[in-house]
Amino acid sequence: MRLIPGTDAAGPRSIETLATVVTDTRLNKDPANHVATVPHGGLARAVRPAHTMHDGDTIFCLTTGEFDVPYDAVEVIAADLVARALALGVRAALQ
Numbered sequence: 001m002r003l004i005p006g007t008d009a010a011g012p013r014s015i016e017t018l019a020t021v022v023t024d025t026r027l028n029k030d031p032a033n034h035v036a037t038v039p040h041g042g043l044a045r046a047v048r049p050a051h052t053m054h055d056g057d058t059i060f061c062l063t064t065g066e067f068d069v070p071y072d073a074v075e076v077i078a079a080d081l082v083a084r085a086l087a088l089g090v091r092a093a094l095q
Contacts, residue, residue, distance in 0.1 A: 016056040017047055017086065021078040024066040031071040036061035038075035042082035046090070 021039055036059050043057055044050040051057055059082065 016058070017043055017050075019043065019059045019082050019085065020062060021059060021074075021082070022062045023074050023078075024064045025069040025071065025074050026065045026067060027061070027063045027071055032061045032063060035071055035074050035078060039078040039082040042079035043086060045083040046086035
């Protein structure tokens, strides 16, 4: 078993995962909130356990508002990219 540096097998630790989804899609407040919520599925694919009562996983959404794109397409891509970015970050931390 490999652990993230700073943790041990003795018990739960508080490890917050913060991510930001930045898009050039034009989104108002409600779709932007949804785009920030859906990628938590990607976080759960990459971090186990995720969303425990001992952590504060958070994802933000920022937009430049340049293009009209269906926000559900942004959600799908964001979830995949969040999972990929977290996996790459953990690999880098373990090297």
